[in-house]
Amino acid sequence: MIPFLDPIVPYFPILAYGLVTLFVCLYGAFSSIEFGSALLLVSPWPVVDVTVVRRYLNPIWEATNVFLIFALVGTVMFFPAAIPAASVAVFPTMMTALIFFALRAMGILGLMYYGSVSEWFKYIFAIGSAGAPLLLSNVYVFILSGIAVVLPTTALASVMWFVVLVTLIFISISFFIYFAPKSPYHGDLRRVHVFSGAAYLLSSLLLSDLIPGISTLGVWVLNVLVFVLVVASLSLAEYERRLMSFVSAMLADIVLIAGLSALRYPYIAFPMVSASSVFTSPLMFEYMLLVVPFGLLITVPALIWFYSMYARAIR
């Protein structure tokens, strides 16, 4: 054991839970841009141009995908004893999600690298990009309620699907309002932004009401925070603070995911599996914990350089 970490050993499970939640939040916020853009591409009325989506996706999506890997690696490495029971419960859900991820990859390939963009690739990209997060949200439903579903056959799963779809559109539109201010569809984007924000508020209220066994006061505080951030996003867009509007939309999503996870703690799958009962060996966690700052020391500056280079280019 590493002596200077001894005082925090009892807090290892919550630390691990927090790290996994952080990566889920980052993935939820950043991936919503690209998942949502796929839906916008096939909307019945044009709101975003395919060249704009290509321009965003090309350098960015690889970095976003890493957060999913970290969320998965964190979950299975920090809580290995949960795998045998949980993997059977979520097997069909995860496998179906992977099929949608494969479709999405085909869509990305077709959109970004094929000489001429075919309508087929747009639809494949959209189907994959809608299916993958919806199926992943079923895993989150399993964590929150202990009930594993593939299709939204429970009230919680149905509302979760709605929340996911609305989140994708809300964050994605906030981003494209910031990213493509000279787009001919800018006015339409603004209108959809308002509607998606309102829908997001309504659905997140419903969602927190359906989760069994969580603190009522906590839900109330969470809903107020989400409400403030969504309203801030809508207002800031009106006042041409487009970047801040986009950041607020992402924060609303991060607060919702992080808040629900915090309220669900200590359960990995309610009410059967708690974080401490399936936690890895503290020694192994110490080593993994030591790797994190070293890893971040290399990757965070690289990520900042990458995003700043990208931000300069789009300006």
Added chain:
Amino acid sequence: MNDMIPQFIHARAFMGMALGFHIIFALLGVGLPFMVSLLEFLGVYKKDEDYRRTARRMTFAMSVLFVTGALSGTVMSFLFSLLWPHFAALANTLVGLPFVMEGFAFMVEAVFLGIYVYSWDRLSPWKHWLCSIPLALGSFTSAFLITIVNSFMNDPQGFQMINGIATDIQPFTVMFNHATWYEVSHSILAYYLTTAAGLATLSAIFLLRPSIRREHERARYYKKITATMMTISFILATLVIVAGDLSGKYIAQYEPIKFAASESIFDTVGNAPLKLGGYISHDQVQYALELPGVLSWLAFGHSDAIVKGLNAFDQSQWPPLYIHYFLDIMVLIGFYLFLVPLAFLILYGIKRSIAFSHAMILAIVWGGPFAFLSVEMGWMFTEIGRQPYIIRGIMTTAQAVTESQDVVTFMWIFPLIYVALFIVTVGILYQHYRRPMDQVSVAHEL
């Protein structure tokens, strides 16, 4: 029918298919950054636009293959826990460290791939080349750490199993076991070699086109790239053979059942013969070319050395005997990939026109596909050769498998998805590379 086949056989078939698909893209994900970096370095250092343009053109392939590789890699990482939950529950407490480190290595690779692709016209040539170094290092480290996990499965050490629970864990002994350096060096060098052979194939294909052979400038360009790749292939093939020999010695010492099965040695003997080829029937190998004493010499350094036969072990512990074929094919191709560049370089030194004769170009063209086949054979040898264990001596494959009843359903769906993904990937690369270099605009290159 399905009820008669044990669940773990379905799961193995599924995993084998997924790994077989992923390894093609994973090896290119490791090899291409190294090759692109090397080519760009040559281009910048020698102020040679041919190399720089080639590096730039290969960047397109690197980006496309990254998409497919990232997807198949994501699927693999989920499959470990979904198909083999009992393995994951045990292994993750032991090899969690390399997995977490691999996450960061993958992040470095992904971020610097973005930077590298995005900054071709935004940074000076030297600065841009510098960006390729973390990209190549990230992919190398990623492969290194994942191979460590596999070496742990072959040679589990650094912990005690008490009542089915791993205790007294020494993370660095787990990571750096007897198999680690042999397996890592052999596999990663093989990925680089395969990439070099693949790039040689690609440029040699253009030299088969009469229209290109007639045009001096184009022919010069493709000959130059082919010669460069042949030189790199020769160096790498030599290193792969040395690493392969050392791996063989390791297997002989630490995994004697796998060694005996791979060489079809049934009875413990001194002066053991090396059996090349042949046909396995009723636990016997027939019609093989036998070289007396060579196996003992290769494995232990002298021809009288005793090699343990399969009969010295319980038959329930034997791996399938057909791994003999995998090893033979892998070794045969390894020597092909050594001899063709050697012949090319000798002929190139004597008379260039002979080095680029039709027969030689055809031999180079076949090198790429053979190299991929060789890597597949190598992994099949490693994985099937460890059966019936998933972690040798600790957990059998049957003990590790999921209880989910949906394995068979998805086992049939995923190959279809992978075929579609493969067609899209190859279609995009074909569309890009069928055009000779000078007909490709910069916009198409990236």
